[in-house]
Amino acid sequence: MLAVARTLVARDLLLAWRRRADAAVALLFFIIVASLFPLGVGAEPNQLRAIAPGVIWVAALLSSLLSLGRLFAADHADGTLEQLMLGAAPLGVVAAAKTVAHWLVSGLPLVVIAPVIALQYDVQRSLYGVLALSLLLGTPVLSFIGAIGAALTLGLRGGGVLLALLILPLYVQVLILGAGAVDAASSGLAATGQLLVLSALLIVAVVFAPWATATALRVSVD
Amino acid sequence: MLEAAGLACERGARRLFAELAFALAGGEALRIAGPNGSGKTSLVRILCGLAAPAAGEVRWNGTPIRHLAEDYHRSLVYIGHAPALKDELTPLENLDIATRLAAAGVARHALAAALSTLGVPDLAVRKLSQGQKRRAALARLLVSQSVPLWLLDEPFAALDARGAAALEDLLAGQLRAGGTVVYTTHQPSALDAAARLIELG
Numbered sequence: 553m554l555a556v557a558r559t560l561v562a563r564d565l566l567l568a569w570r571r572r573a574d575a576a577v578a579l580l581f582f583i584i585v586a587s588l589f590p591l592g593v594g595a596e597p598n599q600l601r602a603i604a605p606g607v608i609w610v611a612a613l614l615s616s617l618l619s620l621g622r623l624f625a626a627d628h629a630d631g632t633l634e635q636l637m638l639g640a641a642p643l644g645v646v647a648a649a650k651t652v653a654h655w656l657v658s659g660l661p662l663v664v665i666a667p668v669i670a671l672q673y674d675v676q677r678s679l680y681g682v683l684a685l686s687l688l689l690g691t692p693v694l695s696f697i698g699a700i701g702a703a704l705t706l707g708l709r710g711g712g713v714l715l716a717l718l719i720l721p722l723y724v725q726v727l728i729l730g731a732g733a734v735d736a737a738s739s740g741l742a743a744t745g746q747l748l749v750l751s752a753l754l755i756v757a758v759v760f761a762p763w764a765t766a767t768a769l770r771v772s773v774d
Numbered sequence: 775m776l777e778a779a780g781l782a783c784e785r786g787a788r789r790l791f792a793e794l795a796f797a798l799a800g801g802e803a804l805r806i807a808g809p810n811g812s813g814k815t816s817l818v819r820i821l822c823g824l825a826a827p828a829a830g831e832v833r834w835n836g837t838p839i840r841h842l843a844e845d846y847h848r849s850l851v852y853i854g855h856a857p858a859l860k861d862e863l864t865p866l867e868n869l870d871i872a873t874r875l876a877a878a879g880v881a882r883h884a885l886a887a888a889l890s891t892l893g894v895p896d897l898a899v900r901k902l903s904q905g906q907k908r909r910a911a912l913a914r915l916l917v918s919q920s921v922p923l924w925l926l927d928e929p930f931a932a933l934d935a936r937g938a939a940a941l942e943d944l945l946a947g948q949l950r951a952g953g954t955v956v957y958t959t960h961q962p963s964a965l966d967a968a969a970r971l972i973e974l975g
Binding site for chain 2: 555556559560563566567570571629630631632634635636637638639640641642773774
């Protein structure tokens with residue numbers, strides 16, 4: 553079962569590498585969205601510092617949403633998804649493996665690049681750690697919750713818009729906690745509380761979301 | 775032994791078939807025929823458990839397949855309409871991944887041999903023709919001869935005469951070895967004489 557999950561993660565990473573442009577688009581989207589705000593609201597340093605956590609988190613959220621549409625669509629179109637459903641591992645394990653691969657390709661790069669974006673907003677050095685940690689805990693939650701929506705909207709006309717409407721309200725918790733952690737740290741408070749709740753959310757998402765995704769896939773493929 | 779009891783299938787409000795029953799032992803083949811839209815693909819998808827029947831059930835060795843789940847999956851190979859190949863990978867990479875996802879564990883040289891037997895070139899799948907893609911998908915059968923149940927949706931589509939003959943030999947060999955084969959087709963093939971027939975529609 554674990555061997556199947558490993559094979560699937562390795563396959564999806566290999567496919568992402570062969571189609572590097574797709575992953576790059578989501579990352580560039582993140583960078584561009586986060587860079588538009590200073591142009592729009594003006595370059596007043598205090599103001600930028602204040603909005604930085606929220607802006608970076610909203611950009612991460614939208615970028616995650618952008619890449620979610622592709623999570624199952626390609627496998628659905630070429631018939632691979634049916635083979636995965638008839639594979640040797642339970643569908644929940646398949647869904648979890650695909651979600652992990654999706655996060656490695658579209659979530660992890662955001663965590664790495666976020667401090668560079670923070671530089672544009674003149675965020676204090678001491679906050680980089682909290683920002684990266686909040687994204688490290690939060691972006692996988694986005695991928696796991698988003699996978700449920702991606703599976704539900706699979707094969708629907710206008711699925712992309714529907715996916716956004718379904719999933720964005722569920723992202724609110726993560727946004728509040730993630731941006732809140734950085735806000736708390738910037739005003740000198742401990743961010744432990746937010747980060748712990750974010751970790752708890754991550755555990756719940758990892759345990760339950762793949763089974764919900766599997767059920768949604770069965771409905772969509774039937 | 776593959777059994778179907780009282781199977782019915784509905785698409786929208788239309789009833790495609792009802793009260794369909796058969797039992798296939800090892801060494802037997804079943805050919806599903808019928809005009810377009812008569813439910814051939816739906817029946818094959820129900821038999822492998824991808825779709826749920828509107829009524830009735832499918833049993834494998836006496837147990838309903840929805841209780842067997844992965845155990846049933848390990849005893850079957852399904853090749854559908856879509857070739858289930860990734861455009862970015864080579865046929866060998868595709869076949870290697872497909873067998874590992876099925877936990878079949880076939881050595882890489884055996885996979886390469888299967889592909890060269892069927893004359894599939896070692897190019898990225900997106901550069902292959904339809905017929906070559908079909909052959910690459912069917913190579914899965916060459917390395918799955920220990921799997922007892924083969925469910926094939928239009929296996930002869932897009933194949934040339936030599937490819938079709940090779941596939942007929944492969945299926946006949948599988949039947950002689952005690953395997954069970956279910957296939958849908960429009961074209962007549964040498965296998966039809968030995969196969970039982972379900973005519974839908």
